[in-house]
Amino acid sequence: MKGLLKSMGVTLSAFTRKPVTREYPETHKQLPERDRAFPILLWDHGMNEPFCTGCHACERACPVECMTVLMKDNPNHKSQGGESSRRKIIDKFWIDYGRCMRCNICVEVCNFDAIAMNNTWQGHEKSVYDRSDLVQELPQLLAVHRSGELKPWVVP
């Protein structure tokens, strides 16, 4: 009998405590800066072009082969009369978010710090009606950092 009353007491004390529910769509939890949503590409605000040179390092390192990279000559390179020091630059970049397993390996292998994990809520709220919509194109991948929403976090 004592045990029954004790457990009734536990639930009664919980009844008086404050609920722990987060009402999700209205209140978003503060995401830590190292939160890993999905990989995105970073934008070189000084040079006004992506950091990515299309070197295929991430594509090779990806365990699930969710990336496709195409490289091109940089039209903004110094030899072409531009200002950039990047000889090659990314032409097309697809990441299939449906396959990505968010392991962070692409970020670790990148030599140019050109790819990072999205740590905003945008990166988590990616539901779509069609799987093919999960394949992200280059402008979509660049948008988050270009608009300045990404919280800075550099892997030490």
Added chain:
Amino acid sequence: MNNELFGKDINVWIDAFIRVNIITIMMTVVVMGLIYLERKAIARFQMRLGPTRTGPMGLLQSVADALKLVAKEDVRPRNADPWIFELAPYFVFVPVFLMFVAIPFAVSWEVRVLDLGLFYVLAVSSVNIVGWVMAGWGSDNRYAMLGALRAAAQSISYELPLVLSMIAIAMVANSLNLSEIVAGQGRIPNIILQPLPFVIFYIAMLAELNRTPFDIPVGESEMVGGPYVEYSGIRWSFFFLAEYASLFILALLASAVFLGGWAWPLGEDWGRWWQFILTGVKAGAMIFSVFWVRSTLPRLRIDQLMTFSWKVLLPLSFIQIMVNGAILVYEPEKEVGQTLLGVTSVFGVFFLAWIINRSVTRPRPRPVVAARGEAVP
């Protein structure tokens, strides 16, 4: 053949029709409110918020659920027995509403004053088990079948302590008319005179309602919903409606029979509205305690359930009846008799608690373990 309703003379058939409609509409609304309250209460016991989306504080959640259930497709399995399957919800649903007829809310404010009101309520309340067995049999589903058999076994076992505890009360109150039982409790409610029957009634009520710790017929984690595993849409909601309606009615019955209904502690002189509020508060406390128990306790097993009913509750209620008889047959003075009744019954409650303690602490035989690799024949 005229009858008085709201101070007017009305033909008896129209009168009956109106009363039935009032019951049905009121019960549906009450049930929807109860479902909302239960979800909110259990959510708070679990440190959640419960429904918040539909309407202010989720008040319209039950309405939305009801609309959804009505709009859902009514699926019947191909192998199901069509007649039994389709009729089962009504067999569960109708007896519960019939119970409502005799429950007193205030002075001379009930659907019908029945001289055998207590007897009638208990008789009708045990009919709905037919519906459960029909649902289990008609569904052609093994889970439903097992659930229905469990429901039948449990319902029959716990009907007896329920009835016997009521008989003990009827002996003390010297009546089977619910209004008279309530009116007789003007000074001392029956719970003080007869706590043991109250405890027995409460436990048996949980079992009759298939609530934890006695929810083995529906047992979500083993029987996946029991008899109504194959039901959907409006038919499923009938089962749910019946469950909550009987919760409400049994809480009202407990408040009338044990807690003094509208009579205690205000007496008959206060206005009708006070009596309504008093009845409602008492029934509400009962309902809240049921929610509380539901959110706390695990489920018993079928053998423990039966053992508890047949070996503990039934003998104890018989003993209570015999003690009551022994005290009342000598017609002692009122105070002496009441003190004796109360003291013996409190002793019975402690005895029950001791039995529950002992059942857990005493060493139990190890269960049958099969020789390796062989099934027990």
Added chain:
Amino acid sequence: MATQVHPDHEFDVQDLMINMGPQHPSTHGVFRMVLVVDGEIVRDVVPYIGYMHRGGEKLAETMDYRQGIGWMDRTEYLAQFNAELSYVMAVEALAELQVPDRAQWIRMILCELNRILSHFMFTGAFGTDVGVFGTAFTYSFREREVIQDLFEEITGDRMMYAYFRPGGLAWEVPDNFVPRVREVLKSVRQGIKDMNGLLTDNEVFRARTVGVGAISAADATDWGCTGPVLRSTGVPLDLRRTEPYLKYDEIDFDVITGTTGDVFERFTCRIGEMWESIRIVEQCLERLEPGPIMPDRMPRMLRTPPGEIYMRTEAPRGEYGIYLVSKGGNRPHRLKIRSSCFANLQALRDMTIGSYVADAVVILGSLDIVLGEVDR
């Protein structure tokens, strides 16, 4: 599995076969068992596994050592750090890497916190199996959420951490790591107390669990049970004590054992282990010092010499072993996971036969299986 006719019944009766799962609320994923019942008594149990087979072992053979870590998370998705630990320790042993002290301490802290998380998951799910209407589940998930928030701040992900690396850790923990862990421990203590108060002394809970699904120490050893399932029978086999890895030999903790090996003891063993884990984490926090988290010279692409190794660690559910064969190069030639749940699940039939249908669910819940690990 044909139905049988029982000779001891008066009439010719056939057994009723009940198919439980793969879609059943209490089969903990996609486990399926066919119960042969006589009334309410279970006469025979036929378990079926494999609904969640994803070929994780084979997939890990196609990936290099760093990529494989992500797959270890997905095999044991309730104790990811422990699964990662076995894998990276196997690779480290093959490649002869020296792990820095700080990395080892942090690994221990995270593994023990993960053990608490996993046991919370167990107590919650077990409470639901026994029949508590979600209360145990929400209480345990409340604390699990606190731990997961901490893990998210450290690793960036809530479930698939991919944080351990052969040689150490992927990156340094945040600056407020120690105070945050203490904060989490404080909350966890309250959670365990709630769990204890809600279930352990509850008469109904005891009635449902004491003496149910008992297995003898000899049988449990023969079936290869490990972890709390074995320890509850009285065998003090804890790999943290018997063959210490990381820094467990420098730490003071008790191995929780039971006596009867029934469902109740399995539950109390896990509760006791949660308290022990808190003790371990507190000691680790005191010993934690600044320092490197990776060896000084790590190759860009890790290659191992040819060889083979079996590395086992004490995961929350028992011995989680990795058998790794390397023929040189940057990926394993063969990877075999010794799954604790799979071994524990074998004993299910012995435990269940002769008990009630409702007990079958409780016994299955008490084994605390993770189907991702059983099927891999």
